[in-house]
Each structure stands twice: as structure tokens, then as C-alpha cells.
Amino acid sequence: MDRRPVLLRDVAAAAGVSVPTASKVLNGGGRVAPATRDRILAAAEALDFRPDALAQFFATGRSRTIGVLTQNAPATFTLPVLVGAVTTLGARGLASLPVDGLTPANVRALQARRVDGLVVVGDGLGSPVHSVTEHFDVPVVYAFGISDDPRDTSFVPDGVMAGRLGTEHLLAGGRRRLVHVTASGDQAADERLQGVQAVLAEAGLELVAPPARGGWSEQWGVTAARRLLDEGTDVDAVFCGNDQIAAGVLTVLRTAGTRVPEDVAVLGVDNWPGGAAGGGGPLLTTIDPELGALGAAAAEHLLAAPPDHSGGVVRTPCRLVAGASTGAAAL
Amino acid sequence: MDRRPVLLRDVAAAAGVSVPTASKVLNGGGRVAPATRDRILAAAEALDFRPDALAQFFATGRSRTIGVLTQNAPATFTLPVLVGAVTTLGARGLASLPVDGLTPANVRALQARRVDGLVVVGDGLGSPVHSVTEHFDVPVVYAFGISDDPRDTSFVPDGVMAGRLGTEHLLAGGRRRLVHVTASGDQAADERLQGVQAVLAEAGLELVAPPARGGWSEQWGVTAARRLLDEGTDVDAVFCGNDQIAAGVLTVLRTAGTRVPEDVAVLGVDNWPGGAAGGGGPLLTTIDPELGALGAAAAEHLLAAPPDHSGGVVRTPCRLVAGASTGAAAL
DNA sequence: CTGTTAGCGCATTCAC
């Protein structure tokens, strides 16, 4: 269980070479005679040599640890990003040091720990993430939030694609009279709306009413839906900016005796538990932003790139989750 | 950005002492004159000294990294446990090395990495986790799965408590005629049932029908509910073994014109998105197993304990999430 | 191609 571990010097001795030579070979390294190389590899194999990671890190100056700096860890949307990043790193043999709060103290902690790279997880498109790249001499990537320094690379969900996917789905289902209920003054909302309008335009259509813009809440969904009913707008699909709004809309429509999806289809965004499902299979059709994949993509970027100083914003794809509310799944 | 870092020898020099002395002081260490101690601390502070973590790890032989070995990472219930553990560790300055799959190769990888401890995340109570404790000379703890070696410490959700909480909630709501629909041949199901029966017994009641035991699926919920209706059992609450079953039950009841919660209350377990919510607030009342907290507790155990070789199974508490299906929240 | 010489930064013996 704790016999003296096999050291590199043991391997070297067994192979009849010096320690540095063995080191080179085992690191895939430099010019060594094939014969001796084989001898060394054989010896390492035979002795079950496993290099002391700590010594290696110390000697090379790399920790094989990546910092994950979240702006707001408890947040709903942060978690999947965190998981995606951490598991991706783990699969590559890299440890993660998750730290919550973009504070100077945390930045210092990460520096002290000598992380080899940093994933900064933001809190959505609402507010930019303050760049911390300057404070590190290792690569930094931003996920689910856009760095306020354009030279940084940021990964965010593709909001336009969300809008497009949903709208295409509705059109494919034969809907033609769409309205959009969403939040105002929010970039994510703007992008989704943009996607909606683009697809409609390509189909020679447009929204049957101006986008209804309020907040992200279920309450806003209720309000907007009531307004629609009051105004008697002729509608066959309500595309909501998120699932909460959709939940509010659904409640009102049902209460009013409107059949979903027969009379009106309803569609949300986020694939968020609170609104996305109910008894009898997926209820609400929604767009999943695939935040886990986003976190993974950001992590991969960190590893892949000899810091490609391209910078900029990378939009990662989302996915439609068909449910009953658009008639795509049985109730 | 990358000025030469401040070394311990710089601090020592500034304080006019030797390196070892400075080392002792900064490690909270041994017998040093208060005067010099203060001088050293002041110097460290002034120079903004941060010890090189890599060198420290190397010298001390500890990596401040904890392995997280999951049996099935993509699994639904594994994720919250992972997050709980990883964030808890991170908050304590410990990195995590998440590795999926309980394979010899992965065990070796973790050993090579010289982790200071290991959290093994299982896949529920269904099957025991094969103990890997023997392969490590650092503490190992098991979460969301029970090690097959009784000397290990395992953290699992308290199933009996889940049954108790739900039943107490139903009784508090005035329900008296309960049935229980759950899976068969499953320890988690057994525990929940046990909790249900215990509380009923304490209230001088019993289930109005034998527990209906099938699978964990929504389909089983449908089947069981139909059977109940067919048999005309007089019931005012259906406690389901999980949310999926509850979803099936709900569908049938509604279709049959039974009012929920007026005529019959329905309750699930898991707080699982697919069944737990719908438009208009939390729909299904359910029991949240608090798996994040479970993962956190397991991690804490690893750190807290001078390996308390107590071993055994620790049950972590769950929480009732009141929803509309038991009349606890407005529809 | 190979081995010799250094040194990474810190913590831990011990003398003094």
C-alpha cells in the first residue's frame, strides 16, 4: 500500500542510464538511441514507474490546474457551465479550482495557486464581465458572459439561433400569426427577437403585433397574455423570451379557455425546470441553451489554443426541445 | 504582470533573518521570539509575499487536490453531487480532479496525481459502490452510493426522512386515506415507504391499500393510478416514490376528472424538473433530496476528519418543496 | 547521442 515509490532514478539505474536521459525519453523527448530508449521504456514499464506529479509540477512550473472563477456560483445558469468546464478539464487530466466571486482576494488566490489557465464564468449577457486577463500571465477565457475587454475570448449562447430555431419550429408546425413576449433592455432578449424576425422575414412574414417587452418574469407573461386577449389579437403562436414568461402565458391562455396547442402554440427559451415540463411528458416546447456544452467549449478553447489572440465573442449553439405546447409531443 | 515573484528568501532578507526562520513563522510554526516574528510577518505583508504553491506542495508532499471519482458522470443525480463537492472543496482552496468511471486506469491516474483525498460518487442506492479505499493511502469518502466495504464512510440521502416529511405534510393537510405508489426491489423505495408507514403508524393510521410497487417510470404511475380508479379505492392522497410516477398519476387523475388537490393530493420525490413544475408556480409537491448538500457534506467529511475510522452510512436530510398538488401552493 | 552539473522554492532536520 505504501511501499517506497519507484523513482526515476530507479528506472535509470535499471536501464543503465543516467536520470536525465531517462527523463527525456519518458517525456517523449529528444535525440536518444532507439536501443537505449527501448531499454528505458521497458524498465519504466517493468517497475511500474509513475512520475511524482508534484515534483514534475514544481520542476516545470506548471500546475495542471485550471482556475474556474464564477461570478455567481449559486446562480441557476452558472451551474451547468461550471459542470461542463470542470468535467471537460478533468477528462484531460487537469484539476479545477473553482472559486466564487470576482474579488481581488480570489484573483490573488488563483495566482498564488499558480493555475495554468482560467475560465471566468459570468452571469449571462446582462452585464459584461470585468476582464481579469491582465492579472494573469496564463490564458484566460470567459464563459456565459462577455469580457469588457474585446481582446478576450468570450463564449456565450447563440441567442439569434435560439430565436431562429423556435420560429422555424413554429412555421414548420403551420403557425403564421406569431407574437413575441420577452424582456426589454436585455441583450439576450434582443438577440432572440432578432432571430425571430429574421426567420419571419425570410418567410415573407412578420410578427402580428409589436414585440411585447417587459421583464423575464412569469408575471410579465401573465400581463402580456391578458393584454393580447383583451386586444383580441388574432394569434396562433406565442414565442416567449424565456420559460417563465411562457409559464405565465400558458396559465392565462388555459384559464381563458384557449386550447394549447390546438388554438395557440407556446414556446419558451431556457429549458428551465420551472416552466419546461409537467405531468404527461415534456409540456412546454423550449430552446435549451446547452450551457454544459458551452462550459466545455470554453475549457477546450483554453487547452487547444496556443493563446490565439483572436479574441472576440464565440456563440455556441442551442437546441430545440419539442414539447406538447407546440403540438410536437403528445400531452 | 510578470515581475519576478517575491520569494521567501526576500522576506527573510527584508526581515533580517534566515529563510528557515521565516518559513517557520509563516507556517504558524515553532518557537520564535515575538519581536522577530512580527518583523517577519510585517516584511511578508509589505512585500506581498505569496509562497509558491508548487514548491510548497512538492516540499510537503501534499497536492491540495482532491480526486472526485464518479461512477456515471452524465447521470442526472450525479451532477448536483459533483457540484456540491467541487464547490465546497474550492471554497477551502482545494482543487478537484473529476474523473469519470471507476476503472483501474482512473484509479491509477488519481494516485499518480497524488491527490490528498478522494470523493467517490456513486449512482444511488441501487447498487453498492466497489470500495477503492485500499488503493489509496489518503482518506476516501463515498457519496450518493454505499461502499461495499463497511469500514468506509458513505453519504446517502435519507430515504426514511423523505417518506416521513411527505407523509407529515399530507397529514397536516388533513389527508387521511393515503396510498403509496413506488418502485419494487429498490432500497431507496423501501426506505421511503418505511418512512411513510412509520408516520402513519404514529398517527394511528395505515395505508388504505397495500403499497403499489412497480417501476420508477411515469408509465407505472399511469398504470397504478388507473388501477386505483378501477378498484374504486377511496383515497385522498397519493404519495409517489418519485416525480415521474407522480406525473403519470397526475395525468390519469386529471383525465378522469379527479380534482387535484381538492379531491386527491399528489406528492412525489426527487424535485426533478420533468415532473416538479408547470405553469403557474410549483405544481407538484415533492421532496428534494438535496444532493448538492450531500456532495458538500461528503467533501467536508473528508477535510474535517483526522480519518475517523468510524465508517458506516451517513444519511443526509431532504427537504419538502410544497407545490399545488397538495394544496400547499396556489395553482 | 549521453552524462555531468545545476537549480526550481520551500520545509525540515540538526547544530549553535
Next chain:
DNA sequence: GTGAATGCGCTAACAG
């Protein structure tokens, strides 16, 4: 109480 000596295990730079 303090400092001088030593070693952790490996990799990197040079010399042969």
C-alpha cells in the same frame, strides 16, 4: 531562539 546544512524528484542547460 536562530541559522547552516540538506533533500524533495524532476527537468533544463550545457559539456563531452
